[in-house]
Every structure is written in structure tokens, then in C-alpha cells.
Amino acid sequence: MSPRDAEDRFRRLHDAAYADLMRFVLRRVPDGEADDVVSTVFMVAWRRFEEIPEAAVPWLFGVARNVMAEQARVRRRHGVVDVRMVEDAGPDQDDGAPGVAARVDLVRAWWTLSAADREVLALVALDGLTDAQAAAVLGCRRTAYRMRLARARRRLRDALAPAAPPRRERPPATPEAAGRPHATNGSPT
Amino acid sequence: MNDLDRLSTLDPAAGWEPSAARRARSAAAVDRLIRENPEPRDDPRPAPRRRLVIGLAAAAVTAVAGALVVPALLPGDGDTAYASWTPVPDELTGAEALPEARQCAAGWTEGWVRQPTAADVLLAERRGIATVLLVVKDGGELVECSILDPDDGVAGAQLLDHASPPPAAGRVSIQAMGAGGGDHWHSEVVGRVGPGVTGVDIEVPDGTVVRASVRAGWWLAWWPGRDGGEVDTIRVVVHKPGGSAAYRPSELYE
Numbered sequence: 001m002s003p004r005d006a007e008d009r010f011r012r013l014h015d016a017a018y019a020d021l022m023r024f025v026l027r028r029v030p031d032g033e034a035d036d037v038v039s040t041v042f043m044v045a046w047r048r049f050e051e052i053p054e055a056a057v058p059w060l061f062g063v064a065r066n067v068m069a070e071q072a073r074v075r076r077r078h079g080v081v082d083v084r085m086v087e088d089a090g091p092d093q094d095d096g097a098p099g100v101a102a103r104v105d106l107v108r109a110w111w112t113l114s115a116a117d118r119e120v121l122a123l124v125a126l127d128g129l130t131d132a133q134a135a136a137v138l139g140c141r142r143t144a145y146r147m148r149l150a151r152a153r154r155r156l157r158d159a160l161a162p163a164a165p166p167r168r169e170r171p172p173a174t175p176e177a178a179g180r181p182h183a184t185n186g187s188p189t
Numbered sequence: 190m191n192d193l194d195r196l197s198t199l200d201p202a203a204g205w206e207p208s209a210a211r212r213a214r215s216a217a218a219v220d221r222l223i224r225e226n227p228e229p230r231d232d233p234r235p236a237p238r239r240r241l242v243i244g245l246a247a248a249a250v251t252a253v254a255g256a257l258v259v260p261a262l263l264p265g266d267g268d269t270a271y272a273s274w275t276p277v278p279d280e281l282t283g284a285e286a287l288p289e290a291r292q293c294a295a296g297w298t299e300g301w302v303r304q305p306t307a308a309d310v311l312l313a314e315r316r317g318i319a320t321v322l323l324v325v326k327d328g329g330e331l332v333e334c335s336i337l338d339p340d341d342g343v344a345g346a347q348l349l350d351h352a353s354p355p356p357a358a359g360r361v362s363i364q365a366m367g368a369g370g371g372d373h374w375h376s377e378v379v380g381r382v383g384p385g386v387t388g389v390d391i392e393v394p395d396g397t398v399v400r401a402s403v404r405a406g407w408w409l410a411w412w413p414g415r416d417g418g419e420v421d422t423i424r425v426v427v428h429k430p431g432g433s434a435a436y437r438p439s440e441l442y443e
Contacts, residue, residue: 007223014219018212023202035211039218044272046222047318063272069395070271070373070413106195116396125196139276140398148396156192 006049014042017057024061024127028068040067058133065137109159117152124149270337271373271413273317277400278410281320286313290324293334296343302327312409314402321377321402321411323349333365333379333409345369349379353443355406356383359429363441368418376417378425379409380441388428392435398426 001009021041025034041064045052053059110118123134135145197203207215283290283306290305290313305324311331313322319337326332331351337344349364356362363380378391382403389401389408393416401410416422421437 003227010223011216011219014216018215019207022207023205026202026205027200035215038215040272042215042219043222044269044317046219046226047269048273062275066274066413067272103199106199110196110199114396119396121193121196125193126200126202128197138397139400144398153192156196160192 010046010049013045013052013056017060020057021060021064025064025068027122027126029071033071037064037067037071055133055136058129058136061127061129061133061137062139105160109156112159113152113155116148117155120145120148120152121156270317270319271375274319274413275316276397276412278314278316278402280402280404281310281313281315281322283307283310283313286310286320286322286324289313289320289322289334289336292336293322293324293332293343293346294326297326297332297346312402312404312407314409316411319411321409323379323405323407323409333377335377335411337375350443353381355381358384359386359427359431361386361389361408361425361427361436361441362443363425363438364443366417366438368415373413374415374418375411375413376415376423377409377411378417378438379407380443381406382408385429386427387430390426390428392424392426394422 018038021038022034025037029037041060044063044067045060113121120134120138123129123137124131127134129137131146131149132142134149135142138145140148287305287307287310290310294301294305305326309325309328311323311325313320318339319335320339321333321335323331323333326348331349332346333349334346335344336342347365353362353364360383361380362383363378365380366376366378368374368376378401382389386403386408389403389410391399391401391410391412393399393412393414395414397412399410399412401408421439423438424435425438425441426433426435
């Protein structure tokens with residue numbers, strides 16, 4: 001491939017992948033940091049141009065994940081590339097609306113999960129990747145990713161399950177059960 | 190609507206599209222990148238480099254003896270090494286890793302008499318732009334050598350004890366494990382494999398599974414982060430035909 005062809009192909013890759021890559025990054029870092037991450041990803045991609053596979057987007061996501069993880073480590077934050085979440089419903093919304101309550105429950109359940117579980121779920125639920133693509137981003141076998149996803153989904157469902165209703169004290173069925181004196185042969189005391 | 194569909198409604202980037210100005214700024218950055226680096230690196234072997242080395246500052250590496258002495262310094266651009274890292278390595282042949290082997294020999298301060306040949310490279314792997322290899326020195330000793338960024342030369346090296354007895358069948362041992370770096374930390378582990386071991390993975394606390402390279406009775410891996418310098422935070426998963434078993438590193442030290 002001539003240098004000119006490589007340059008053209010790289011620019012086309014940028015044009016095609018930029019929006020998806022930005023969304024992947026914006027799900028994980030504040031807006032003010034996203035441009036820096038994305039520019040680092042394309043710098044790495046240009047250095048390793050000949051290695052970029054046909055399915056370039058998951059490959060770019062994998063590089064972005066490494067960049068964000070490394071930046072988080074440098075800042076002494078948690079090493080997992082966690083996903084931001086939309087804000088909980090604001091106080092001016094109708095707290096009584098079922099949709100709002102369900103959303104609040106979902107967000108609350110989300111944050112009970114481990115960061116690793118959140119990352120596994122985000123790749124398919126938010127980034128829209130197939131399990132094969134998500135496995136490529138994380139660098140694990142597809143079967144391993146599917147197992148991790150199944151466990152994460154189970155833990156999410158458990159977190160969303162309604163709590164068991166509180167046990168109510170029932171009135172005793174019989175005077176004996178109540179410990180009250182009772183008459184034999186049906187005669188009142 | 191299943192659980193994944195419900196989660197998708199919470200997407201913080203749902204419907205986000207870049208503005209024309211933002212996209213144009215990114216495209217301009219790509220143009221500048223191409224202009225300042227006219228050709229992509231299509232030869233993964235290291236380009237001619239400065240003898241600037243990243244020292245393993247404050248390392249917890251358990252070196253056996255005679256490590257490559259590197260002055261400390263300026264960490265080169267560690268960004269690309271870590272950004273390009275892959276959990277699954279590419280295996281290199283001795284011939285493919287020969288340039289790196291000779292680079293290690295050239296930097297060995299205690300004298301490396303005979304130039305390494307391809308046959309001296311016992312194991313070599315590449316993750317992104319970084320190469321780690323085990324190479325026989327002067328027909329006798331065994332050296333582990335890391336080149337994280339080709340532009341910065343050898344990042345570190347250590348002598349291994351190749352005379353130690355191999356582990357029992359289905360088991361692995363750890364000869365050296367630790368972490369080092371300045372702004373960018375990385376962890377390394379190297380050891381021996383017993384008969385019947387078909388693979389080794391490292392499970393890192395953040396969920397990443399690092400596949401180790403296994404060859405010629407040895408295994409090794411490296412990954413970004415400092416877990417390798419902490420006690421028993423990772424798990425070593427040993428695969429063999431009958432199944433797999435996970436171990437704490439403290440169970441595997443020679």
C-alpha cells in the first residue's frame with residue numbers, strides 16, 4: 001500500500017468511526033476529557049496502522065479502553081473503565097410516576113453491581129456490541145465473555161428483584177394458640 | 190423489554206452526535222498527525238532508537254541477580270505502550286524477535302559476549318508495540334528482557350534461574366513477579382511450567398484476563414497496572430487437559 005493510500009484509508013477510518021468512538025468514550029469519561037482520549041486512540045491507530053483489522057471499531061474501542069484505564073490509574077482512581085450513568089430523576093419530576101420510580105430502581109441496582117459487572121453489561125447494553133465484539137474489546141474468549149455477561153445479568157436481576165414483603169403478625173387461629181384459658185367440651189369458662 | 194433493553198434507556202450518550210466543529214477539529218488533528226508522522230509504522234520491529242531507557246523505578250521485581258542496570262529516567266512516552274497493550278499476546282519466533290534480543294544484549298552492562306541468535310530466543314511475545322522475551326545469554330544464562338516502547342529501548346531485564354527444578358506435572362511456578370514505573374505502572378510475572386500445562390491466564394482484580402505466553406517450559410505475562418507488586422491480588426489460572434485450577438501467587442513461588 002502506498003503512503004498516500006494509507007493516509008486516505010486512515011482518514012476514511014476516522015470519518016467512519018469517530019462518532020461511535022466518541023460515544024464509547026463519553027459513556028466513560030466526562031465530556032472535557034473525551035477529545036484527548038480519542039486523539040490518543042487515533043495516534044496509536046496510526047502507529048499500528050497495518051495491524052488494524054477489518055472490524056476496526058471494536059479494535060479502536062479496545063485501545064480507548066486501555067487509554068482510559070491508564071489515565072485512571074495515573075490519577076489513582078479505580079483501574080476498571082467504569083461507565084457513567086444518566087442522572088437519577090431530578091426532584092422536580094413527579095416521584096409518583098411509575099416510569100420514574102422504575103428508572104430510579106434501575107439506576108440504584110446498577111450501582112450495586114461491581115465495576116467489572118458494569119463494564120461487561122455496558123458493552124452490549126449501551127455500546128451495542130455483539131458478544132464477539134465485546135470479547136474482542138476486553139481481550140477475552142467469547143465463551144468467557146458470555147459467562148461473565150450471564151453472571152452480571154443475573155446479579156442485575158437479583159438487584160432489581162422486589163424485596164420480600166414484611167412478615168405480618170396474624171391473629172392466632174385458636175384460643176389455645178393465644179394461650180388463653182379455654183373450656184373443655186365447649187363450655188364457656 | 191429485557192434487562193439489557195432497560196439498561197439501554199440509561200445510556201448517557203444516547204442520541205449524541207458530534208457537532209460539525211468538533212468533528213472538524215478531530216479531523217484536523219488526524220491531518221496534523223499524518224503530516225508530522227508521514228508513514229505509519231508498518232514494520233513492528235523497533236526503529237533505530239535512542240539509548241534512553243525506562244528504568245523500573247521503585248520496582249518490587251524479585252530479580253535473581255545481575256539485572257540490566259538502567260539509569261533512571263525519563264520515562265519515554267509510555268502512553269502508546271499501555272494504550273496498545275493487548276490481553277492476548279502475539280507469539281514471535283526467534284527470528285522475529287532477534288532484533289529485540291540483540292538490543293537486550295547490547296544494553297547488558299555486565300558483558301554479553303556472544304551475539305544472540307534466533308535459537309537463543311526461548312520465548313518472545315508482543316502486545317501492541319511492547320516485546321518481552323526470554324533469551325539465552327552466552328550459551329548459558331537466561332535473561333528476561335522487556336522493550337515496552339521501541340522508541341525508548343530496553344525497559345528492564347533480569348537474570349532468571351534456569352537451573353531450578355521444573356514444577357510438578359500440571360503445575361506452574363513463579364520465579365519473579367513485580368511492578369514498576371513512574372507515572373505509568375506495569376506488572377510482570379515470569380516462571381516455569383510443569384509437564385501437561387496447556388495454558389496460563391492471569392486474572393486481574395478489575396476483571397481483565399491476561400493470557401500468558403507459554404513456551405519451552407516457561408511462562409510470562411505483563412499488563413498495565415501495579416497489581417503485580419501487591420500481595421495475592423491476582424489469580425494465576427493454570428489450564429491442563431483435565432481442567433483448570435486457580436492459585437494465589439504466594440502458592441507458586443519457587
